[in-house]
Amino acid sequence: MTTRSAPRSSRRPRKPAPRGTRFPHPPSSLSTPVRPASRSRSAWMRRCARSSPSLDGAVIEVTGGPNRPPLEHSASAALFEQARSIAAAHGLGLLRGVEVGGGSDGNFTAGIGVPTLDGLGAVGGGAHADDEHALVSMIGPRTALLALLVEELLGVTPSVGGAATA
Structure with a gap:
């Protein structure tokens, strides 16, 4: 593709508008979350x-x-490390922390000082989009991680195939 510009001599230099000139354009605005x-x-x-x-x-x-308040990293760092440890100890895969800039109810609990993990639900992708999905193969391991984390937080001894004991 080639482009041609007008010969230099035919280009008119633009003169700046005199100070105070008002242009007949409507006001513009920008809105952003x-x-x-x-x-x-x-x-x-x-x-x-x-x-x-x-x-x-x-x-x-x-x-x-x-x-809502931001869900600051410090509000969940220790609890996340605890979950990561449990996942590693039980062969439940590597947990990665991500910041997504969203706003959930977890922002409120973290905002009042309650250690909070957001996103311990289904593993998948495409959150809130047409291609949102959950990986069926990860439902069992994620459920096990959540159960083990709750048991550890409550000081309950995990049991195999039965009810946990205190």
């Missing part, structure tokens, strides 16, 4: 959003705000 990973990042983002615009005549209006 923001999910910061920590309270300090949330405060920083609010300060940035409210900072003075650098374009004459531009206005920044920030509305809304957080509808």
